[in-house]
Amino acid sequence: MKKTLVDQLSQYAAYHRDPRNIASHFIGIPLIVVAVAVLLARPQWAGGWLSPAVLVALASAWFYLRLELRLGLVMSALMALAVWAGHVVAQQSTLVWLASGIGLFVVGWAIQFVGHHYEGRKPAFVDDLVGLIVGPLFVVADLAFLLGMRQALKEQIEARVGGVRMNPHRAAA
Incomplete structure (x- = not known):
């Protein structure tokens, strides 16, 4: 049985209830x-517009669009921006391309793991690799919630996993 948008976001949200962890995801993810877009932007084919980054973005967009059209369109646009940025960086020297891609990747994951320290729980993808593709969607959905949008979706998720709360077992930074 196919998981719904609420199923996917609730499963991911269960690993992300501490506001410090959620904040880290707004930067890290x-x-x-x-x-990933930078690192997959080489090689390029078909005059430079096709790359592994484009193929991964298209597969991701398909995943998001199948969950929900509105969020899927937003995610598709954001993936397109990431691929565009990746292609721009991929046009630089090999040193700049690799240093940028690896540097962003390492810093992003370091920020993620700091957030999960506060959460007191491992990242969602450790238990289910689908968490790697749901993470960006979670950030966009949470941004919508912060902007006062999609409150019915937020309520459905919180009915399953509870509200956002500080982990009392982790000291404030």
């Missing part, structure tokens, strides 16, 4: 997404 975009860095990781751009890093």
Whole structure:
């Protein structure tokens, strides 16, 4: 049985209830997404517009669009921006391309792991690799929630996993 948008976001959200962890994801996940786009932007075929980054972005967009059209369109646009940035960086020297991609990737994951330290729980992808593709969607959905949008979706997720709360077992930074 196919998991719904609420199923996917709830499963991911269960690993992300501490606001410090969620905040780390607003920085870490975009860095990781751009890093992957940068690293996969070489090689390029068909006059430079096709690359492994484009293929991964198309597969990701398909995943998001199948969950929900509105968020899927937003995610598709964001993936397109990441691929564009990746292709721009891939046009630089090999040293700049690799240093940028690897640097963004390492910094992004370091930020993620700091957030999960506060959460007191391992990242979602450790238990289910689908968490790697749901993470960017979680960030976009959470941004929508912060902007007062998609409150019914937020309520459905919180009914399953509870609200956002500080982990009392982890000291404030």
